[in-house]
Amino acid sequence: MSVRVRVPAKVNVQLAVGGARPDGFHDLANVFLAVGLYDEITVTPADELRVTCSGPYAAQVPLDRTNLAARAALTLAQRRGLDPAVHIHIAKDIPVAGGMAGGSADGAGALLACDALWGAGASREELLEICAELGSDVPFSLVGGAALGVGRGEQLTVLEVGGAFHWVFAMAERGLSTPAVFREFDRLNEGVLIPEPVASQELLDALVKGDAGALAATLSNDLQPAALSLFPELADTLAAGRAAGALAGLVSGSGPTTAFLARDAESAARVAEALVASETCSSARVAVSPAPGATVV
Numbered sequence: 642m643s644v645r646v647r648v649p650a651k652v653n654v655q656l657a658v659g660g661a662r663p664d665g666f667h668d669l670a671n672v673f674l675a676v677g678l679y680d681e682i683t684v685t686p687a688d689e690l691r692v693t694c695s696g697p698y699a700a701q702v703p704l705d706r707t708n709l710a711a712r713a714a715l716t717l718a719q720r721r722g723l724d725p726a727v728h729i730h731i732a733k734d735i736p737v738a739g740g741m742a743g744g745s746a747d748g749a750g751a752l753l754a755c756d757a758l759w760g761a762g763a764s765r766e767e768l769l770e771i772c773a774e775l776g777s778d779v780p781f782s783l784v785g786g787a788a789l790g791v792g793r794g795e796q797l798t799v800l801e802v803g804g805a806f807h808w809v810f811a812m813a814e815r816g817l818s819t820p821a822v823f824r825e826f827d828r829l830n831e832g833v834l835i836p837e838p839v840a841s842q843e844l845l846d847a848l849v850k851g852d853a854g855a856l857a858a859t860l861s862n863d864l865q866p867a868a869l870s871l872f873p874e875l876a877d878t879l880a881a882g883r884a885a886g887a888l889a890g891l892v893s894g895s896g897p898t899t900a901f902l903a904r905d906a907e908s909a910a911r912v913a914e915a916l917v918a919s920e921t922c923s924s925a926r927v928a929v930s931p932a933p934g935a936t937v938v
């Protein structure tokens with residue numbers, strides 16, 4: 642008997658970052674939007690805890706207990722006094738270390754799958770609590786749709802979205818480490834008084850209306866200068882996507898994946914083609930948002 646769970650990637654349509662806190666994290670106003678690129682997590686009873694991975698990015702995925710999917714299984718098993726003997730297979734389609742919450746998706750997916758497999762009966766509240774323990778972006782992978790995350794980004798308020806948005810994602814040749822990007826943010830802002838991060842009302846209104854033009858005008862990512870500082874070639878990718886007719890482009894989360902908002906599906910396909918032809922990225926994918934959160938399939 643196996644349980645399979647599908648989990649979406651995310652893009653941050655607003656990522657407002659505050660100053661570094663005493664615990665090393667940063668307070669955020671993080672507007673998450675789930676996009677229709679998915680990892681699939683399958684859990685099957687086994688002799689011992691084991692993680693395998695398939696798909697175009699599989700070689701970059703750690704298969705030891707640092708994998709968030711393994712940590713999710715271990716955490717739930719420990720809470721219930723269960724043996725975490727399970728084979729977790731990740732069919733990976735979300736870029737690794739790309740700023741699209743691929744690792745977080747696998748954590749949320751494995752948690753939901755193990756809960757079902759073991760009949761652990763965790764409440765939504767407990768699942769969200771475990772997700773927040775695993776990482777700042779993991780609760781959103783469980784919830785999906787659109788949400789504002791405050792605190793580390795783990796305290797979620799669900800947001801209304803009034804229509805579909807068409808995205809193009811340009812994948813980079815190499816990954817970026819999230820802690821390294823936050824460290825670069827701190828370095829670039831040394832001596833600067835950083836205001837409290839707040840969500841943009843214009844942006845929330847654009848989501849409610851499903852208005853791509855208005856959303857494009859309000860997209861923002863405070864981590865973008867830090868990501869560009871560590872990965873300057875991303876400026877060429879952003880220029881190529883905008884020149885190809887995207888309404889706007891920005892770095893997704895801590896990067897290095899770049900996200901382009903398009904007017905419609907046709908325009909998105911054209912932007913993706915132009916990005917690949919520009920040779921400023923390793924590949925480009927189209928995806929639609931919002932997408933549902935982690936779901937047993």
Ligand code: C5P
Pocket residue numbers: 665666667668669775776777778792793794819820821823
């Ligand atoms: O929560 P998570 O483990 O995903 O965070 C990874 C790293 O990103 C943290 O160790 C920290 O360096 C940085 N981070 C941060 N502020 C946040 C979220 C993450 O500084 N709100």
